[in-house]
Amino acid sequence: MALAYDGAIQRLIDAFAGLPGIGPKGAQRIAFYLLSAGTDEVQNLSEAIAEVKLKVRFCEICGNICETSPCPICVDPRRDHSVICVVEEPKDVMSIERTREFRGVYHVLGGAINPMANVGPGDLAIAQLLERLKSDEVKEIILALDPNIEGEATVTYLGRLLSPLGLKVTRLASGLPVGSDLEYADEITLGRALSGRREV
């Protein structure tokens, strides 16, 4: 009795089921979709996967992903190289770029301090950040880390490390998300919004 599909289709289902956010049912759905999809689309997907490992690298300055190192942001003369925004992951760079509010440059740490997962300061690109502070004329460091336990620990650590260097060290504001409802805000967020209140 055949309880698994024939070779190639089962191999495809297994390969997709190993990706984050895709379960066995979703993987089966995608496999059947690809079976009925046009050859162009299937070939495009296959090539895009093979290509990404070959072409994508990390910027030697900021640690962001790019195809040319240094990355386009680091070599852009129109950007303000005196402000460095420190983020955890390359995808955070994209999130901040989408706000269209930031004209400085970035530094990607590659994670946050997390003793439970054995990630200490030595595992992050902190030495590279200190190196940049020596050469560049940096005036401000914005710590744009995730507002969770690991991000907070990293902000505290970097704050102590960078403050004595005589540059401005800031962090993202915590408070109520725009469009949310005061009634449904958790106590910690509402507390932060209160303590960080601003004059109108």
Place this chain on the structure above:
Amino acid sequence: MALAYDGAIQRLIDAFAGLPGIGPKGAQRIAFYLLSAGTDEVQNLSEAIAEVKLKVRFCEICGNICETSPCPICVDPRRDHSVICVVEEPKDVMSIERTREFRGVYHVLGGAINPMANVGPGDLAIAQLLERLKSDEVKEIILALDPNIEGEATVTYLGRLLSPLGLKVTRLASGLPVGSDLEYADEITLGRALSGRREV
């Protein structure tokens, strides 16, 4: 200002975002996962996708997907070739195989009658089914279609078509799912369970 990623990674995100059940955020998550995954896993996925179109075909007898036509089920002498289970899609074959309750063979229609989507009886593999009834010594046809409007319409159509041929035509039982709660059953399902009640 870079609002999309550099070439290869954006191409990968776009390719994944086009698959069913994957949104832009999920596609980005998978792309970054693949960036940090081992070369073996990435190559395996890329090859599995490219391979499936080349290797997988449809069985000339039952219409199921397979790598060799006729498929392993159609050529298996241990299976009961006098009972044909009619299903909508190849994935339904796998669902029924997993029950380990069926020892007959299959016929895949390739869909169900759906006037809203312009799918009529002529678009399904019904002529091929009638052809099989001529040559094979078939005693029973089990209509295992989805219990929705399209499936019901197809059951009704096939019932009228097949009943005059003097073979037994059955359909799957409708009723309460095993492990469910009577309180939360919808009226139609509960009504079917009542009208289809069996002696204990």
